[in-house]
Amino acid sequence: MPPDTLPAQPGRWLWTCRAGFEPHLFEELAWAGASPRMLGEVLVESEKRPAEPPAFARTGIRVVASFLAGQPSEQLAQSIASRVTEAVPTGPLVLQSFTPDSPAGNRLADEADAVLEAVRTRLPADRLLEETWRARESGATLVELCVAPGVVVVGSVPAREALSLSPGGRQRMRRPGDAASRAAMKLEEALVSLPFEPGRGEVCVDLGAAPGGWTQRLVARGARVIAVDPAKLIPELAGLPRVEHIQESAFAYTPEEPADWLFCDMAWRPIEVAQLLAKWGRRGWATHLVANIKLPMKDKNPILLRVRHILVEEGGWQALTIRQLYHDRDEVTVTAHRTS
Template identity: 70%
Template sequence: MPAQTLAAQPGRWLWTCREGFESHLFEELTWAGAGPRLLGPALLESEQRPEVPPAFGRAVERVVATWAPPGGAQVPVEDLVAAMSGLPSRVPWLVRAYTPDSAKGNTQAGRAEALEAAVRSALPAGRVLEDDGRAREAGALLVGLCVAPDGVLMLGAVSAREALSLAPGGRRRMKRAGESPSRAAMKLEEALDGLAHEPGRGDVCVDLGAAPGGWTQRLVARGARVVAVDPAKLMPELAKNPRVQHVQESAFAYAPEESADWLFCDMAWRPLEVAQLLAKWGRRRWARNLVANIKLPMKDKNPLLLRVRQTLVEDGGWEGLTVRQLYHDRDEVTVTAHRMR
C-alpha cells in the first residue's frame, strides 16, 4: 500500500472497492490484462477496462483530470469547472462527489459534500440531474469527483449506461426498514436496485435458506408469493402470512412443485456447493431469474469465484451473469442471472 494516496493518470480508469479487498480487485484486473496500479486504500487505476466487470470493483470511471496540491490545499471550484469544459454537454450530467470507502477516506466526507454543492451551483442551470432515477434512460454522463485523503482530488466520467453503479463511488446505502429482521434485507434491496426489473405482485419466488426471513419479508412487501425453504423457523408474522409457504427442509433436498419466476438464496454454506445447487435450478429450468449471495470466507477468493462462474454458466445455463461485491456485502458477493424458459 502506498504511504500516501497517489493520483490516477488522466485517460486511465479509476476503480473503487471495499477497503481490505484491494488485492482481490488488483488480481482480477491483472488476470484481465488491464494493467492495474494501487493508489491507496479502496482505490486502484487501470490502463484498460475489462469487458467482464471484476467482482470486487464497485464503481469505475475514466479519469479526466487530477490534482494533488502541496499540503492538501483546496482545489478552486473554478479549476474543476474548467476541467469539465471538455465533457459532452449535449446530455445531462449526474454529478457525484464521493470518498474512498476506507477509514481515511471517510474523514473527507464533509469536504466531498461541500465540493459537490459548490460545483453544482457553478454549472449552467439545467445541466445537472437532481437524482439518478432517469440517468440511464436519459443517456446522462456520470461525473465523479473522488475526494481522496492526502489532498488528492480526481475528476472522472463515464456514461450512465456503462457505469457499474450510479451511487457515489458505488456505495449504494439502503435504509434498514424497521420491520426487517436482519441486515440481509439491505443486501437484497441493493441487489434488486441494480436490476432492469424486480419481483412484483403475483410473482412466485423461492427463497432458499430463508430463515429468519429477511429476504422473504422484503419480497412479500413487493406483493410476491414466496416459498421459504429452511428447516429453521421464520419470524411469526411471516409464518402466518397467507402469501408465504414455509417448507421446513434442506434447500439441497427441496424440489419445487411448479417453476418459479425468481430464485433467491442467501445461505451461509460452502460456495461451490451453493453454486452447484443454483446450477441445478438453472439446468432444470426451475426458475427464470436468480439473485444469490455467495459467501467467501477464504483468503484466496478469485480462483474460487472463477469456478463459481463456470458452474453457473456452463453447468447451470444461467445467462447474463453478474458477480459483484455490493456495498452491503462483506466477505461475500452477490450474483444475478436469468434463464429463458
C-alpha cells in the same frame, strides 16, 4: 499499499472497492490484462476497462483529471469545472462527489461536499440532472469527484455503463424497522441494480430462508414466497397466506412447479451453493436468480472463476453478474436469468 494516495492518470480507469479488498480487485484487473496500479486505500487504477466488470469493484470511472490537494478552493473548483466541460462538452450531467470508504477518507466528507457545491455553481444549471434515477434513460454522463487524502480525482462514465449510480458505488439502503436481519438490506440493494423486480403474484423460492429476512421483503412486494429451510421463520411470517414454509434442506428440495424467481442467501460453501443454483438453471426450475455467495478467507478470485463457470456452463444461466455490493461483507451478490 502506497503510504500516501497517488494521483490517478488521465485516460485510465479508477475503481473503488470495500476496504481490505484492494488486493482482490487488483488481482482481477491483472488477470484481465488491464495493467492495474494501487493508488491507496479503496482506490485501484487500471489502463482499461475489462470486458467483464470486476466483481470487487463498487464503481469505475474514466479519469478526466487529477489534482493535488492544498491549492485554493476557488482555483480548484474552476479547474475541475473547466476539465469537466472539456471532457463532456454536451448532454446532461449527474455531478457527484465521494470519499474513499476508509477511516481516512471518511474524514474528508465535509471537504467533498464543499468541492461538489463549488464545482456545481460553475457548470451550466440546465445541464445538471438532479434526478439521479433518470440518468440512464436520459443518456446522461455520470461525473464523479473523488476527494481522497492529498488528491482530488475527476472521472466520468456514461450512466448506462456505470456499475452504480450512487457516489463511489456506496448504495446505502435503510434497514426497515420490521426487518428480521441486516440481510434485508443486501436484497434491497441487489434489486435496485436490476431493471425489474418481483411483482405482485409472482412465485419466489427462497432457499435457506430462515429467519426470514428475504422472504419478508419479497412478501412486502406482493410476491408469493416458498421459504425453504429446516429452521423456523420469524413469528411475523407464520400464517401469512402468501408464505409457504417448507422445512427441509435447500439441497433436497424439489419444486412442484417452476418459479419466477430463485433467491438464495445461505451460509454454505460457495462451490456447493453454485452447484445447487446450477441445478435449478439446468432443470428450468426458475427464470430469474438473485443469490448471495459467501467467500473463503483465501483464494477468493479462483473461487469466483469456478462459480461463474458452474453457473453459466453447467447451469445455463445468462446475463450473469457477480458483484460485491455495498452491504456485502465477505460475500458477493449474483444475478442472472434464463430463457426457456
